[in-house]
Amino acid sequence: MTNTDMSLSRESELVFQQLQEVQSSFYDLHLKKSPLVYRKLLEVLEAHFMGIPVSCLHILGNYYQLKFYKPLDYKSLGVKDIKQLVDEMVNKGMALYFKGRESKEKCLISARMVEIRQKVFLKNEVEKLLNRHGGKIEFESFEDLYKDQFEFKDQFKSFDYDFFALTDLDHLCQVLKDILVVEVANPSGAKVIKAVEVANPSGAKVLKPAVMFKIYNLRKRKRNE
Incomplete structure (x- = not known):
């Protein structure tokens, strides 16, 4: 192996x-x-x-x-x-x-289905995305960055909030508040999504490793039904 x-x-x-x-x-x-x-x-x-x-x-x-x-x-x-x-x-x-x-x-x-989608699949994907971008993503850029990494551009025009039973990005951030925080950047005043850091064995603050798991394309199935 x-x-x-x-x-x-x-x-x-x-x-x-x-x-x-x-x-x-x-x-x-x-x-x-x-x-x-x-x-x-x-x-x-x-x-x-x-x-x-x-x-x-x-x-x-x-x-x-x-x-x-x-x-x-x-x-x-x-x-x-x-x-x-x-x-x-x-x-x-x-x-x-x-x-x-x-x-x-x-x-x-x-x-239960909503909790699994939000707390397992979406959470792991967002952790992976934050890790890829150094633990920080501009609020306004999140949807495009997420789509670039996880979605299929020919099928989705925007982030598929309905799939996760979410209303908007603010709702997403509230649901995943255990792994991220939303802060206001200075001096621009723009909102930024930042990963919550965890302590490693030495006590230093680091980004939490994401579970790099490929999820079946359930969203594609939904569109075809």
Whole structure:
């Protein structure tokens, strides 16, 4: 096995570990003490890659019946319809409502799917990008630099915020505040995104190494669906 192969194997292990941590944390927090029907509904919801438009929530019940061979029993769950049941999922932190930048329509999406995209894949990509640029990127340049490194220019005209259930770059920076900070540069006053430095074994402050993991092109799949 070459050094490159060993590096990729290690990187894959790290990402797998991150995925497992998110899955385990989500289960303990939201699913462990919840009725089985909620877990099944989440399974159905996660099959819809970009979520379900609120205007089409009825299909969630239809797909549930097709997959598990029985209809949802709203009465036993203490709700009157699929809308109330979905609101319960949102209240329990299992799902969230999100209004896309492109469609402008409010959708329901799995909170676990969003967390994985944001806290594993996007986080690793942003860490890699910051490392490549010395730990500092001008706020206004972020989208173009990200696209140059990770996106396919013939498919995307702008950063795909919808894929990560984000509204804008400020929202992205808030979600990833554990790895970056936004500062105002002097004397220009322009905003700058800076990597949060960590201490190495000697105590010196250094940039955190990024997980150099190649992610399947799920965004391309979304465009083709």
